[in-house]
Amino acid sequence: MAPDPHIPAEVVCEDLAKTFADGTEVLRPLSVTLPSGGTTALVGPSGCGKSTLLRMIAGLEPPSAGSLRIGGAPPRALLKQAGLSMAFQDPSLLPWRSVRGNIELALKLARRPAAPQAVDDLIRLVGLDGFAGARPATLSGGMRQRAAIARAMVTEPRLLLLDEPFGAVDELTRRQLAEDLPRTWEPRQTTTLLVTHSITEAVMLSDRILVFSPRPATLVADIAVDLPRPRRAALTTDPAFLGLAEQVAAALAEGVAGANRPWAAQ
Amino acid sequence: MTAAATAHRPGRHTARRWQAAAGLLLLLLGWEYAGRALSGAFILAAPSEVLAWTWQNAGLMGRAMGETLGNAVLGFVYGNAAAVLLASVALLWPRTEALIGGLALLVFCLPLVATGPILRVLMGPGDGPQIALAALAVYYTTLVPLLVGLRAAPSSWFDLVRSYGRGRGAELVHVRAMAALPYLFAGLQIAAPAAILGAMVGEFTGAERGLGVLTIRAMRALDVPATWALASVSAAVAILAYAGVGWLGRRLSTAPPPVLLAPPAVAGRRGGGALVQGLGVAVLALLLWWGAMEAFGLNRFFAKRPGDVWAALVTAPDAAVTRATLAVALRETAAYVLPGYLAGLAMGLGLAVALVLLPALAAVAMPVAVALRSVPIVTTAPLFVMLLGRGAVGTVVLVAVMVFFPTFVACAQGLSRAPGQANDLFDSYAAGRLSRLIHLRLPAMLPAFFAAARMSVPAAVLAVTVVEWLATGRGMGSLMAMSASLSDYDMLWSTVVVVSVLSAACYLAVGGVERRVLAVYAPEQGAR
Incomplete structure (x- = not known):
């Protein structure tokens, strides 16, 4: 069934996993539902597989296992309707x-x-x-x-995928964009997925943060961000904001330690 | 300040133009002086004599040029249309790329000197052979960069198109076509003088009109001013064609890539894959050859089939004699072509390196070299014969010059391709020219050097066979000419097969070395 073009897209992953042809396992089975209209940030160490997950949701990369439904249909259906947009790292x-x-x-x-x-x-x-x-x-x-x-x-778009969109943007502009951009997608209730390395950006922009471990990525924490909107730069000094940022940082550290990497002890 | 930044200063540009003009003037003055000094030796005509002859024979020259250019333009159009068609097929059905690339290489390696007389008997006395040879001379140099250009876009550009649910058609229109434009024009620029070369070689082989016909007549009559005038005019036309296509390319390619990728050495497979690929190409080539002869019902006396050549080389009673004759001719040709080829590569590389260490000289030498690169050197073969005689020296020098110019220009451009940031790093350590050359510029130059070395293989074979045919009376070129004039079509077709296969094998061998070197020094270019 084709998704309704007027309803924001809900993303449902069930045991979604990815292993490349050379045997590199990128994503361990992931089951998560991203409700329509929300903004979700994906956070994790470099190379952990966040971008691959985003590419799978965009229909640009086939999953190795599990299923992925967007608005009740496979990603291809939304792709055919030109219902999603992606901003790439490059x-x-x-x-x-x-x-x-x-x-x-x-x-x-x-x-x-x-x-x-x-x-x-x-x-x-x-x-x-x-x-x-x-x-x-x-x-x-x-x-x-x-x-x-x-x-x-x-x-x-009904589904907006942003892969480290502010990576090369200067700090002042980045803050301004973090304030301004949600104002364009919130009224339309666009489902937005954002890959970022910045904890501040994740808390500032999203309703929910998924924290991943180093590769192969496993979901370490699923943190709800219930801060009021619209959010201004001043919010970054609010105790609630800082508490959430601390929570994300701790989850990231836990993910790294759990992966038993040499640098985990530092 | 980086090299790129200095190169864009308008003052520098003007100074360089003046230096280039001064270099050309010096060259002309030296030529004039030498021409006058050697006026009784029947080897060199001064520019004033060349101008005088051209002026007195302007009508004849104009008609001949019109004929040659007409054929060259038609060959250019047909050859490039074939290149675009083949590249499109390879793009639409990627599995065919290896076959198309291999077959195209084999056809590119056909020795024009032998193909010319065969086309003459197949197509008759008209313009057909000249046009066909012009097309054969251009299609490969366009096909190879086009195949690269159509894939030269970053994968994220294709992701962008696909993320809107669009397919190959949209990729072709919005990404590939525009990204391939600079590559297409790089190919067309080389093809423009090559078309003139092909048309002239066609005229050498028995046409009635054209610059090639006049060249042969002037040479036989020992008319030194006419020979020099004809060579100079054909060189000037070739330079203008090269510059014209280059100008058009710059106008149309509004955002050229900073570096044109080196063309790959035919779709790269190794081991068993390469063997299967080679067999596939051989079977397809034999089928096409046989099919074409049969489809047009061509007379077996001059239109030999694969079976006839096999018989001539293997099963016929005189096959051993044929093989022995071919072996002698091959040895003679190898003795000329190998030293010439290696000397051309060494001189091209050596001069490019010398000019990096002496940049003041580069400003004078580069424009002259870029202009001369576009001259189809083979059309000036009669001049080399006049200057250096009919022996080994003239032949080896012609082959070396044929290889030298493209190698020199490619190496000089390659040496300046070092990335700006790497240059800045060397600046920050106040590195000298020599250490910058060794650690930065030479590795950055390798892809361009190997591309030139590879493409020079068939060019060197063409040069040696033309000069053997026109002058020395030895080697494969002479054997081709003798076979053509004696209507010994078994031998003529055998020379075509042997030379094409050996040229293609040498081309692939250079490509193999290239792949190994690039895997270390430029993995992003070696990768497909």
């Missing part, structure tokens, strides 16, 4: 297109009508005013990443 901007051209490309690929006003609004939202006509080669790493975020959001 901004992946096409170098022969301008910032505007790259954002408009998403609309073309999703077979949506041109939306000049929406494109302008997003360019402004990500702080690229005056750079709409610029080619990626002339932009800084952070500016490219912001353009890629705008591209991911322009199709108003």
